[in-house]
Amino acid sequence: MTSPPEPIYVTRPHLPPLADVVKLLEGVWDCRILTNDGPLHQQLEDELALFLGVEHLSLFTNGTLALVVALKALRLQGEVITSPFSFIATSEALSWNGLEPMFADIDTRSFGLDPASIEACITPRTSAILAVHCYGFPCDVEAIQRLADDYSLRVIYDAAHAFAVDCHCGSLLQHGNLSILSFHATKVFTTFEGGAIISPDAKTKKRIDRLKNFGFVDDSTVAVNGINAKMSELHAAVGLAQLPGIRAAIELRRAVAEAYLRHLAGLEHLQLPDFSQAARPNYAYFPVLIADGAPINSDDLAEHLRNHGIIPRRYFHPLIPDFQCFRSNASADPARYPEAVRAARQVLCLPIYPDLALAQVERIAGLIRQRFGGIGIAADTTCS
């Protein structure tokens, strides 16, 4: 009897050769430095900064703690304008800092915050904008910076999805006061669990490095109420082994994305992602929007694909303000963010990862066409 084929999940980690990790771990076994700014941790910080085209990078246990510490480092108070269309960690990090999320609307091309909606949310209590480069698509960084300058606000980018993305003026991670990355198993670059903060200068990096190490300045001095959010040598080893192959892995992702775009082109009622928004995209996700007038909705399509062993995900449904812990928030009102509501209703993220076979992409696209009821080619429905 033949076993059923493996399901195709929304993502699958791209792992470095195990021998490369083991080689690095042999050094750890020799020197017995397991954590606390060990040699692999230092090496990964240096190599990642170089690779990403940034100057100051601090490694973290995960992206959520990086965000919690980034917000703490900026000494924010009051309200922070943020996106309802994100992973819940974005707003949870605000709550952990005693900050109140104020949900603004997004635009459904970039899936980032709409600057006009941000401006409408500003009150005397607003201290910052926490924007998300959702799916790795750049936010409107120039417009957001103009608002920050006009209203004296700080800007933090949740760039959990935006590893190695360039906008038209270089690394996307250079914008705002701080950016954070996630290196979770489901991300383009992974250390199993991990994350980072990108700082604009050495002084800020020093403060952040203290914050992630209990606030210690030296053995007997704690300068600030910190936390333990350090990355271990084991996780750093995985990152170091993965870095040499990451550009090739992103190229493989590109081939998958282009195959989807080709096979799904012209399908009426289906909005395809626009990767041209970034000068150098990372193809982290492949979100499609199913228009309200379509013969099926995103749940129907997800079910149809699941019946064929394909497991897409509705990132990000429910919206953050729909979760119990944010429902009583003053800005948790769908009338304030209609485009985010629409995106959450219509979105489906299709499987994308470096070793997804192009024949499988063609099969998934064929199943989608089939469920839409044939090949229905329309004149102008793709955005890429």
Ligand code: T4K
């Ligand atoms: N900000 C944003 C905008 C984020 O999206 C995230 C995380 C964060 C901040 C916080 O960063 P971290 O603290 O996580 O570093 C996943 C991830 O857990 C989460 O990291 C990610 N965003 C979010 C968008 O997605 P789930 O609940 O979808 O994960 P899970 O376990 O269902 O995985 C999805 C699929 O991936 C599985 O069906 C199979 C595959 N997979 C997953 C894991 C964990 C594997 O093949 N191997 C694995 O080890 O949340």
